[in-house]
Amino acid sequence: MRLYIVRHGETDWNRIHRVQGRTDIPLNDYGRHLARETAEGMKGIRIDLGYTSPLLRAKETARILLGDRDVPLYEDSRIEELSFGSYEGMRTGGEEKDAQSEAFQRFFTDTAHYIPPQDGETVPQLYERTGDFLAEICAKEELQDKSILVSTHGAAMTALLNRIRGNLSVSEFWRDEVPPNCSVTEVEVRDGKPRIIREGVIYYKEKVKKWKTV
Template sequence: MKLYIVRHGETPWNVKFKLQGTSDIPLNEKGILAAEKTGEALREVPFDICYTSPLQRAKETAGLILRGRNIPMIEDERIQEITFGVWEGRCCRPDAMEIPGEMLDNFFHHTERYQPPERGERISDVVKRTRDFFQEMIHRSDYEDKTILIASHGCAVRALLQNVYPPGDDFWHGKVPPNCGVNIVEAHKGVAKLIVEDAVYC
């Protein structure tokens, strides 16, 4: 089994440094082009099935990567982005910060200290639901010989990859995944390993 785990393309809110979370923001022109170029780079990959976050930016990215192919796309809420609650739509650019700087710093640099805002989600909750999804995938005997595209989000991608990162490693693995960054995981009989990390083809 091979899993191609991809972060969505750029959105208008990415450009404006707005926290998106589960707000349903579409791709911008650059994001569309990047997803198309990623699809071109992966055109020889024999995808069998696609799982995508229900959010538009992930679905659009998956659709553009798979354009012209008759491949099933299944929406799964377990791989949607972390919920930022009342922070969603607020700017996190350093010179125009609209949320407490210490809390944002904890989110990106000290995840064990991160406390979500009202109606927000803990990082541990994202890790739990994405682990449930990941383990289900790699233990499905009917997927043993399949190649699967997974379209998700920055925090959710890093949460998924906790299943293959070394124990005790930094949650973000040094950085937020780039837009349209591709991570490739090989799995056999429930054992998974990361073979490509954050590859960008655009």
């Protein structure tokens, strides 16, 4: 089995440093451009089926990447972005930076001490649901010879990759920065065990800013 795990393309909220989480924001024109460039780079890769977060930005990215391939695309809420509850919509940079943004920024700077709002989700909860998704896919006998696209989000993708590495430490959640928009990580699965083959592959020429928002 091969998994191609991709973060969605850019959105307007990425660009203006606004927290998205589960808020359903579509790709902007530049995000669609990045997805088309990525689709061109991946056109020689066989894809047998896809899984996507139900959120618009991930679904649109998946559809662009699949192009004219006649393959099924399944929505799975377990690979949605982390819910940030009442923090969603908050500006975390620029002149309109929200006064509460420092509490949110702990998610990146001090994840072990990040406290989500009451209506938000914790990192262990994110690890649990994304881990359940990964375990189910890797165990399916009928998928062992398949090549699968997985379209997801910055924190959800990071949780998946951390689990593959075997490190579920909350304090070390951000081993690296947020994966760039439309970056692709290739994972090989043998005997139900996933292994990262290539990480953070970029198929577009532009140097995209690494937004410190998800």
